[in-house]
Amino acid sequence: MVLSIIEDCSLVSFSLFNHIMGIHQTLLTKRNWTPNEELKTCKLCGKEDSDGDTMAEKTKRPIQVSESNSSDEWDVVVAIDIGTSFSGYAYSDKKEIKNNNINLNIWNANTTVSQTSKAPTVVLLNKNKEFDSFGYEAEEKYAGHVANKTHMECYRFRNFKMKLYQEKKISETLEIPDDRNIVSMPAIDLFASTIRAIKQHFEKAVEGRGLTFNSDNILYVLTVPAIWSESAKEFMKKAAKKAGICEHQLLLALEPETAALFCRTLPDQMINTEFIFEPGAKYMVLDLGGGTVDIIVHKILDDGTLAEVYKASGGAWGGTVVDKEFKKFVSSLFDNDNCLEELWNLAPMDALDLEREFEAKKRNVTKDSTSALRLQLPQRLIMFSKANLQDEKPKSITVAHMYIQSEEFKSFFTLAKKEIIKIIENILKEVGTIDSVILVGGFSCSVFLREEIKRHSAFSKLKFVCPRDPGVVVLQGAVLFGYNPRAVSARISRYTYGISVLVDFNENIHPRSKHCVEDGEENCKDVFRVLAFEGDLLQYDEVKILALTSRHRSQDRKNVCMKIEMFQTQNVVKDKLVFVTDEGFTSIGKILFHPPESGWPDLVKYESKFFFGQTNIRVEACESGNNVTIYTSFELN
Template identity: 25%
Template sequence: MSFGSDIRVVVGIDFGTTYSGFSFAHLSNSIIATNDEWPDQIGQLKTNTVLKYDNDGFKSVEYWGYPALTKTSKRKEDNPIELFKLHLSNMPESKKPYLPPNLHYHKAIADYLRELGKQIKKALTTRWPGIDHMYQVLFVLAVPAEFPESSKSILRQCAYDAKLINKLNTYKLQFTTEPEAAAIYCFNTMSETEIDDYIGKSFLVVDCGGGTVDLTIRKLLNKGELGEVTVRTGDFCGGTYVDQEFIKFLEIKVGEFAISRLKETHYGQYQYLIQEFCRSVKLPFTGVREDYKIYELDIEQICPLLKQCVTGSKKKRLEDDEWIIDLGFEDVKNMFDPVISKIIRLIHGQLNNDNTCSIIFLVGGFSESKYLQKRIKEEFNCRVDHISVPQQPITAVARGAVKYGINKKLIKNRVLKYTYGRSTLRPYNESIDPIERKRESGHVLVFKLLAKKGTVVEVDQKFSQTSHPENSDQKAMWYQLLITENEDAKYCDEEGVKPLGDFIVDLPDTHLGKDRKVYFELCFGEMEIQAYAKNVNNGLKYKTTFDYYNENYNI
């Protein structure tokens, strides 16, 4: 990659659903470091993606990261803001995490990135006192594979509002996907001998985070290039969903009301209860019955305030058991199995699309689970040659993002996850077009294919078309880029077709009538799509990086 003369440092940001972190490297030596100093934490490679606001109507952040879960705010009744990243996703609105009515998720993201930016500045200036983080740093932000295209534009706006960047469309903020960054990291963990052995072969990267799991199959084209083989996939089945199964288990023992009341009135105790489960049960669980010793959850000792929330027959039963709840082997296994089963189905889906895949890399924080590793090895040992968990898998995305920022030529091609097209006009055809679609000019507005889902596109590959105005006196032409998961879209407003962006090309030479040609080009050079148009008659050129449609955007 060619840098502007001002770039000195590349920072890779892993903005996660439950935990976030960053890595960085100076271009003078490219040795990657991962931040391990956070508010109230030292030695941790990530901190919690959590905010706690001051008593000012969500105007200012009181605590962020780990302290947001552990410190007492000025308003004890206020819960920390969590899981707000999932509002970027395309999951149904009814399943998205709760946010207070007067807090938009764009603001929560911007506020968190602002605090993260302060930590980045501190880390960089401590190591390199002369570095100006606003002008001499290239940020690479990783996005989950299953998130919609609009998420990148929203994150760019949030990064601008967070003062990570000083111009909205600056090249100093770039994007990669989480599985792409993880694949680059895995590639760089291979020895020279391994690299030689795997050239020409494909490998699957399974990024198991807290909220999401992302997958992509890549091919090692040569020692310095990776190609994409399959469409990126993912789902909401990360490690925190095991925590949710634990909470469901507790609800059976103490009652839904008791858990709801604890969460509402004593959130710190609620979180401590989950953290104790993670530390004592979830992390050490191997899935081997002989390894497991029944865990006695002592409510009086670990979460005494929960006692005050339990009522009725459940309270009587717990009193008889001295407020101890046993977590047996099958209980814990049943907490993991629904989540792991989803991950296994995702892996099968990827491997079914490429039967030459020879290795599976497991990365992300949840990949450190011994039971997850065990289940995946049992399921796929006979299907692939090797299943590997690289060193420090929790840092894979951030460190891979740094590598990508230093050398974008590592990525040779990508597989399109969507079908792209544009709105255009063609003559009405009574045999295929409903009469209500016919315009006064005798034309119909239709979806014109530019690039189909599943197409392997080279970096900087372009797709082009030409068109003419609908009317002789038309002074401008409107171009709208459309996106869909359908492969055979016909009209711009049919189900599943969404507008991605638009711009207008001026057509001043009305004396030429309809004989005015406009050239249109779509480029997939980077993760953000660029479009170009040219008025062939007068040579005027138009260029845009699509500012994706964001409904109700208001920070």
């Protein structure tokens, strides 16, 4: 049997096996290989190093965050949460964290909002398509450009986080259009600009407090939805690196997990203080964000750590779904599908004020609300009306206000509510009884939505709890997670992960279209070999080991990277022959193995270790004989 590792370059032989709870077991079930069994040769791709790091730098890299056991290693932990609508950060040093003191940042705005713990996820570029500003500053500058009729010389980007959820194939060349669809910019630059702006805001904030930290001893925790793909997570790591954060100082955290950690560690912050986190308890975290709904189910183990009992689930049913329904209402009211877009272009501050007032109403309306909800009416919005407002809609429009009947306002939630309830019901069918549901995220600030979920008949026996400020618990929990990344000890694999392999060709089971000849022998190409199955419970330290031998006799092969391409899919039946070219398979990207400064020896024997039980797939590699670390990196397609 031969494993195919992408292109024609060098000859490799290796065995594939598991290391679970200290016991090496065979991973390839069709052949009873032993760890030392010699396999047929295959070809391993090489590529010149392109990440900009020198070989000397790679040999000096500190250990990965997830390898560290010490909570005192970092002077300060900074959590960064880039949301669909709003973004922010929180931080705590190793003295403050002992008393559970976590600092939330403050953003100032010259609008109807004075101070907030999050800023709008808005990036403004100048006429040269270079970064200008972020957050409230970006909104206010853009409004100034509109007032001065110079807004065609700048470009505004909003709500771009959803692109990483919606896009099936994520690469570093992915582009996102600005609000006016005039220009498109690399998504990685927009995310890097956002991360950099937040990082600089943190640095100014601690400087203002008179605090000093060693920049090499700061850990940055970047939160991501649990339902994101591995490609999206790797994309965010690359964006953070581009923003100036060193890889060894970066840790990804899953948003609903960090929310659970905060609620568990600080129970006095809960609305319902009867909720108790104790061994054996099983609960659901319902993270209702601006763009997505992110759901996990945890069980508390006897050692106090958390373990997933169902794979992360969710969908694009966040608060922006309600916003879209409101926009439909306004478009219908004024008989103009583009009236709000025209308001944004002509008077962005008026549009912002309307948007923020609607957000406040969205949070405060309840199931018992009966009076019409009143919103300040931007006078410029009337300019875009194609309807005769006085004759046709006298109850909805006055000179200064827009009125929405309470039942119609509540109907804006119908679609999101329906889909959220459906997801919860499906999960409960799989996991059975749970003790409680924790509601977090900005969308869970909506009183009406919380009430509607709680009163659903299928959830009558569930206990629902919610922090007093659910919109920032992800940030606060991410700080805690940074000091204890092993707090979640086991996770459920969302997909089946593996690599492409070559096997001996068998005309009785293999299609002729997959026939190939390698090293003079007939093989079947593109066979999918599993490393981890969908639904597997994977321990934090559980490792899949790939032992390889690679020949580099040719001088032009001494300083090239070796590659392994990884794939993900779902609904794979164990022991069933499938191919990576089948429908439903997605390439995650390629693992690159970088040569040492002196180049590869003629024969390289090394082990690659895959960790699937952490917040993202982590890969380590070392030479088998001397355990010298081989630097690895991830290349998006």
